[in-house]
Structure formats: C-alpha cells, structure tokens
Amino acid sequence: MLSWATSQPLLATSAGFSFAEPYAVGLVFAGLVLFTAIWALSSQHERALSPAAVYLLLGALASGGLHLFGIGLLDPIEEAPLIERLSEFAVIVALFGAGLRLDRQLGWKRWRSTLLLIGVVMPVTIIAVAAFANVFMGLSLGAAIILGAALAPTDPVLAREVKVGPPGEGDGPETHFALTSEAGLNDGLAFPFVFLGIFVSAEGGFAWFSEWFAADVVYAIAVGLLIGVLGGRAIGAGSDWLRRRGWLKPQFDGWLALASVLAIYGIAEVAGSYGFLAAFAGGLAFRRYEWDHEAHRRVHDGADLAENVTELGMILLLGSTVTIAGLAAPGIAGWLLVPFLLLLVRPLAVAAAFVGSDVSRKERALIGWFGIRGIGSFYYAAVAINAGVLTTSETSIIFWTIIACVGVSIIVHGISARPAMSGINSKISKPGRHG
Secondary structure, eight states: OHHHHHTOTTOSOOSSSOOOOHHHHHHHHHHHHHHHHHHHHHTTTTOSSOHHHHHHHHHHHHHHHHHHTTOOOOOTTTTHHHHHHHHHHHHHHHHHHHHHHOOOOOOTTTTHHHHHIIIIIHHHHHHHHHHHHHHHSOOOHHHHHHHHHHHSOOOGGGSGGGSOOSTTSOOOSHHHHHHHHHHHHHHHHTHHHHHHHHHHHHTOSSTTHHHIIIIIIIIHHHHHHHHHHHHHHHHHHHHHHHHHTTOSOGGGHHHHHHHHHHHHHHHHHHTTSOHHHHHHHHHHHHHTTTTTOTHHHHHHHHHHHHHHHHHHHHHHHHHHTOOHHHHHTTHHHHHHHHHIIIIIIHHHHHHHHTTTOSSOHHHHHHHHHOOOOOHHHHHHHHHHHHHTOSOHHHHHHHHHHHHHHHHHHHHHHHHHHHHHHTTTGGGOOOSOSOO
16 A cells, blocks of 8 residues: 555555655645635735736746646647637626626616627727737638737726726726726627637638528527526526525525626527627626615626636636646737737727727726736637637637736736826716716
C-alpha cells in the first residue's frame, strides 16, 4: 500500500520525508486565490485593478508555477470542447444576472442606446475586425469573419464599475444601462455571424445562404427570445406561487437564479435556438414579474455569487494557459488589432452611431471606451475550433489574438473604470421602471 501511495501524485501525504508535493502546493494556491478573490471583490472600489485583472495575474502566476513543477499546461486549442463548456456556463449565468439588474421598461425610445449599439456598433465592429484580419493578418474570409464575430460581444462584468446595480436601485447613468444591456444582447446576437464564418469556411459559394438566414438568423433569434420571455415569466409566477404556500424558503432564493438559467438555456438549446438570448430574456422577464417583489434582490444575489465564482474560475484557467509561444502566435499584425479595435473601431463606431442622440458627449465617450472584451469571445472561438473548418494556423492565430485582446481589455479597462466613472456616478437615477 505504501509503494502505491507514494506513486500517486494526487495524494497529499506520503511515507518518509516529502516536501512540496504538487497537489499540496495546488491546495495552498487555491486557498490563496480564494482569499485574494474575497479581498479583490470586497475592496474593488478602492483598488486600481479590477477583480478580473487580479485573477488574470494569478492565472499567469499559476502558469509559471505549473511550468516550474514540470506539469503540462492545459492546451486551450486541443481542449477546445472543455473551454467551450466552461465558458458557456460562465456566460449564461452572467447574461441571466444582467437581465435581472435592468429596471428600465421596454420601449424603442427607452432602449435607443442599446439598439444603436446592437444595430450599428456591433456589425461595424465585425466588419472592421474581419477586414483587418483578412488583409493584414492573412486569415481567410471565413476565419476573419469568425474572429470579428468572436471579438464583437462586450462583457461589462469584467469591469464592475460600469454595470447596472442590483434590482431596485435604478439603471444609473446611461453609460451603465447601455453597456449592461448591450452585453446582454450582443453575446447572443454574435452567434449568426460566427455561423456565417463557419459556412463561408466550410461551404464556399452561396447555396447555404437561405438555410443560414432562415435557421440561424430568423428562427434561432425569435425562438430564443420567446423561450426566454415565457420561461422567465413562468419561473417568476411559479416561484411566487410556491412562496405563498411556504414551499420555497427565502434562504433558497439565491439558488433559483442558477436553476432558472439552466432550465431556460437548456430548453432553448433543445429547440435549436440561441440559449444566450434566452438566458438574458429570461432574466429580464423574471425581473418584470411582480417588479417590486423583495425576492428579486435575493435571486440577483445568488446570480451575482455564481457570476463571481465562474468569472474567477474562467479567468484563472485562461490565464494559466498563457505561454510565450502562444503570445507570439498572432504576430505583429494580431497585436496591432488590439489598439485598432479598442482605440479606433469601437470609439469611432459609437461616435457615429450616437450622432443626434440626447446622450451626453462624456457618456458617449465612456460607452465608446468601455468596449470590454470578455469570456464570450472564448466561447465563440471554441465553437469555431470544434466545428473543424479552420486550418491549424488559423485556429492558433484566432485563439491567441483573442487572448491578447481580452487580456489587454481586462487590464486597461479594469484600471480605468473607477476614475473614468467617478464623474458620472453621482447622477444615479432614482429606482423606478420608467428610467
């Protein structure tokens, strides 16, 4: 038994003198990570670095530690199915939570900023990134479209200063509402463009266009939104019915968020529609059932906790995959895409889209600056990789370019969020549905 035990690297104890077992070191590191996460979340308003930036640095330390102990790093390209599933879960939890936060009533005028960001800024971003990737990075047209679609979604959860607060606290400045609602929708609406890139890479020609438009644009979007709305309303009504009969205790309301998003997302996926859209629409619909119900805050807190945990796990995991060779994969052109996207495409597209808008110039500038790239980009990259339509070279360039964009975004947006938003956070709107 002793010889067997000492041969197992996963056991924390072994016979005789034995120090610095990798498993034991991993436990210590995990404990320190959790302590650091608690500190980062507790003091996020007083620190220059956002929690996500802290997690990214910890992930880089983990990468160095794994290398030091001779433990092979996770290959994010070979393990694309794992990356897809983990990032998928992290995104749907964040999307449901985003829907829960938004107090504003639906309406074209009230959601005009969101519509401009989705209808103008997102397509412009996809086209600009795809053109850059095709011309300067040497990617095929299909691969370039996939990269553009993967980098189009924004993710304000990675810079917490710019998102809407909990239910009942109002939507805050227009910057908060626009960025939160944009992220809730564009994480799902980028899907048709990812599939467009896959079709272009795999099929060529245009015989597939009618199928793509009917199935991946019209059907998947409409059904995803419908399932989300109906699911959110049904869960809101059902949970209220259970509470009145004492069959759902208030202390378990936090778990309701996780149960809700899994059920809604799963049904949407079974129906062949976009579960990301369903998750966001489900959060919106749930929030609007008995709008002033005290349970909404508890459900939100549960979603927020799950969001924090998944964010920590995903950023740590992705940070731990970083290698020098990987960072060199995008080449000079790939790294130049980062400032091209963050400093030129996003700000200029927002400025053009908001011409004539009643949103103040300062808030337009902030909306343009905080085009934060996040976990959803890795999900879309993994989907494209798993589709098997990209060459080995294109796969490497796409994934590591996304690592570069998201990593830089996490750091620069995380550092700038608090000072940039300090000037407008005093203009918080009063809680209400009219926003």
